[in-house]
Amino acid sequence: MEKIDNEYTEPGLAQIEILSKPDYVPKYLENVTQAYRIKGRLNAEVLHAAFDVISRRHEEIRTIFRWSEREGFSRFVQEPVARYHFVPEDPEHDATVAGDxxxxxxxxxxxxxxxxxxSVGPILRYRLIPISKGSEWLFLITVHHIVFDGWSKTIFQREISETYNALIKNQQPELPQIARSYHDCVTVQRRKHERGGFQVHEAYWREIFASLRFPLMMPCGRDRPELFSFQGGQFEFSIEAHKTGIDEFCRAYSCTSNYLLLAAFFVLFERKTGQRDVCIRSPIANRKNSNREAIIGYFVQPGAYRIVLNKKMRYIDVVRCLSKSSLDVSANAELPPQFFEACAGVDVGRSYVSPFQIHFNYQPFSPDLLKFDDVAVIKESVPLQGVKTDLTLSICEGENALSGVFGYYAGIFCGEDVRLLAFDYLNIIEEIISDPEKMAVE
Known part of the structure; x- marks a missing residue:
């Protein structure tokens, strides 16, 4: 039986942006799915108990959202109950054919x-599917982006692992204290908006986006479909061979690797299209206060970098320009997406999703932390559900790894196009670290 806290609250402003998306946008685009093959002596009962602990700890993964003419969108918190997030398999499931x-x-x-x-939930669900007669399972977790960003994924993986590993030893997990809830944080943002606190940030972004060129010409020059289909692909590539050189460059020039990698993206786009005035959207984690570091929620806010390249700029100048502007970008990344995009003053129509056709994502943390004692946890590939813009470069940097993924809109790119983009991108990185004084524009 559904148990809901009868007291409703207003969703966060960024959550309202997701809730307000038109019906032609596929709902599954907001799914964050993780998949693992588990082998060994997994204790399923302890895993269920671990999920119950995390559910009680983070109320946001127990929320649902409903609409009424009177109240608009409302947020309700469901009471924590055992196995609330678990989706059991059909009793007729045959594990003997499921391991294929x-x-x-x-x-x-x-x-x-x-x-x-x-409107129903659960907003986070998990399945534990037997895929052999022995000790092997397919472990699937899906959560909606409306309560879950990239930082949240790290929190969740760490906490579910630590909780399982403690409970299996009949111990209580030692998890960091949560000083406030996610909803407390977004309420502060809403109050700031009501008091006019967004105005200074909106003024900053309107100035940055003044005379913003839209639409940009994309590499490869294919005709664009009349309606954006959200269908896409991705191309993964390693940057590991350049990691030592990147680290040495950053030490020599007192910068961080994300600005070098972003600079290479700007140069790549200029060389492929001839366009020198380019704006690239890049998300900011928005975890500036330590009391947000342990909270699962949708904190990430949009930011953007705009550069006008010229023939007098060296590679190091591009990197320094981005590094210098980063403080202002971070300080003004306080707007929910709908407010941020309104600052561009562009009506994109149905052929585009956003005035920002190029995105850059940088994740400076381990991509996967799920580990259970005495169990082999093997990450499985999850297909790309779709894309929300034309071209996205995502960089993931761990302690001993550096990789990239180009996500692309299949309406204007093909896989070979993007493979060549990745090849040229790696060559530009090599040029930057080998000769920082070289002119960026050929």
């Missing part, structure tokens, strides 16, 4: 593309 790799891939695909009903 094609079956596993198909099941992950079905899970990733199954929308979450925000």
């Amino acid at each position: 790799s094609a079956w596993v891939a198909a099941e992950i695909h079905r899970e990733a593309f199954k929308p979450i009903d925000l």
Whole structure:
């Protein structure tokens, strides 16, 4: 039986942006799906108990959102109950045929593309599917982006691992104290907006976006479909061979690697299209206060970097320009997406999703932290559900790893186009670290 706190509250402003998306935007685009093959002596009862602990700890993964003519969008918190997030399998499930790799891939695909009903929940669900008669399972977790950003993924993986590993030893997990809830944080943002506190940030972004060129010409020059289809692809590549050189460059020039990697992206786009005035959207984690570091929620806010390249700029000048502007970008990344995009003053129509056709994401942390004692946890590939813009470069940097992924809109790019982009991008990185004084514009 559904148990809901009868007291409703207003969603965060960024959450309202997601709730207000038009019906033609696929709902599954907001799914964050994680998939693992588990082998060994997993204790399923302890895993369920670990999820219950995390559910009680983070109320945001127990929320639902509903709409009424009188109140608009409202947020309700469901009471914590055992196994609330667990989705059991059909009793007729046959584990003897489920271990096949094609079956596993198909099941992950079905899970990733199954929308979450925000009015019913659960907003986070998990499945533990036996895929052999022995000790092997397919472990699937899907959560909606409306309560879950990239930082949240790290929190969740760490806490579910530490909780399971403590409970299996009949111990209590030692998790960091949560000083406030996610909803407390977004309420502060809403009050800031009501008091006119967004105005200074809106003024900053309107100035940055003044005379913003839209639309940009994309590499490869294919005709754009009349309607944006959200269908896309991705190309993964390693930057590991350049990591030592990047680290040495950053030490020599007192900068961080994300600005070098972003600078290379700007140069790549100029060389492929001839356009020198380019704006690239880049998210900011928005975890500036230490009391936000342990909270699962949708904190990330949009930011952007705009550069006008010229023939007098060296590679190091591009990197320094980005590094210098980063403080202002971070300080003004306080707007929910709908307010941020309004500052561009562009009506994009149905052929585009956003006035920002190029995105850059940098994740300076380990991409996966899920670990259970005495159990092999093997990460499985999750298919790309779709794209929300033309071209996105995502960089993931761990202690001993550095990789990139180009996500692309299939309406104007093909896989070979993006493979060549990645090849040229790596060459530009090599040029930057080998000869920082070289002119960026050829």
